[in-house]
Amino acid sequence: MIREYTDSDYDKLNKYYKARDNSSINIKDNPFQYIYVYEIDNEIVAFIDFSVIYDRCELNYIYVFEDYRGLGIASELLNFLFNKIKKQCQNITLEVNENNLIAKKLYKNNKFKKVAIRKQYYGKDDAIMMMREMNVDE
Secondary structure (H helix, E strand, O other): OEEEOOHHHHHHHHHHHHHHHOOOOOHHHOOOEEEEEEEEOOEEEEEEEEEEEOOEEEEEEEEEOHHHOOOOHHHHHHHHHHHHHOOOOOEEEEEEEOOOHHHHHHHHHOOOEEEEEEEEEEOOEEEEEEEEEOOOOO
């Protein structure tokens, strides 16, 4: 089940934000940000964080907990995102670490295309900026 983030999810998710870039969830101060969690048997096993700014969407973060990887959950979260924003947004952009082969494959399989390189975006590693054009007929 996919549901909207609530304050009671903060502790469960915040440790993943800290591990990623030493930041914290700060959704209350950002009216453009949305977080949805994926639950199995009332346990959060994945989440997606994105921002919608007018007619554009930025995928900030998608994370599937290690024990639940390979089950298609990330694809389900992406499809949820596509359906949620398809009438509002012209495109979705994201950055992915050049060395994250699994994520790059996921995005390519979901019609994202490489549009730029961001040098040393992840410390020593470059980021590939990817974009997917949205088609409301999909």
